Amino acid sequence: MKGQLSAETTVGVAASAVWEVYKGLELGRLVDKLLPDVLGKVEVTEGDGGIGTIVKLTFPPGTPGAGYMKEIFKRIDEEKRVKETEMIEGGFKALGFESYIIRLEIIEKGGESSIIKSSIEYEVDDKLANLASEVTTKPLETMAEAIGKYLSDQKASA
Incomplete structure (x- = not known):
């Protein structure tokens, strides 16, 4: 079974x-700083932020499941402002x-605003199709x- 979800968030930047x-890698540093209790701790295990970089996200205590993901x-x-991670x-x-692929796309909306489009594409065995409802x-x-x-x-205080 294959599936896809996406959401768009408009930001004033x-x-x-x-x-x-x-x-x-700045995204991981900011997640650590801004959302440690929500998303967890991000560590770079390999690479410099380019293609092939591997990051580990350790989920906050109490999060169901494996406790981490790489x-x-x-x-x-x-050019298209698209980043994909697997x-x-x-x-x-x-x-x-x-498979579980996250695509993050930054879309220009106007001079001072943009849309962050977050998409997830996944594939799971039909026997585990009930788990697809957990994807969000x-x-x-x-x-x-x-x-x-x-x-x-940051922009306002500059």
Whole structure:
């Protein structure tokens, strides 16, 4: 069984500023700083933020499931402002998902606003189809809102 979910979060910051955070390792640093109790702790286990980088997200205590996930950066498209990561260990992979890909796209909406489009594509054996209901974009939306607010606040205090 294959599935896809996506959500769009509008933020009051130019797409170029949002992309600077999303394209590399800054996203993980800000998640650590802004959302440790919600999303957890991000560590780079391999790489410098480019394609092939592997990061580990350790979920907050009390989160059901494996307690962590590792993902690899598979695609970073500077021109289209698209980043794709694939879960390689823990998280939904530990539950039996065959693939779990997160796509983050930053879309220019106007000079001072943009849309963060967060998508998840997954594949899971039909025998585990009931687990598909656990897939949600909510953590990605929470992250987008927090990053947008942080960047807006930075811009306002500059």
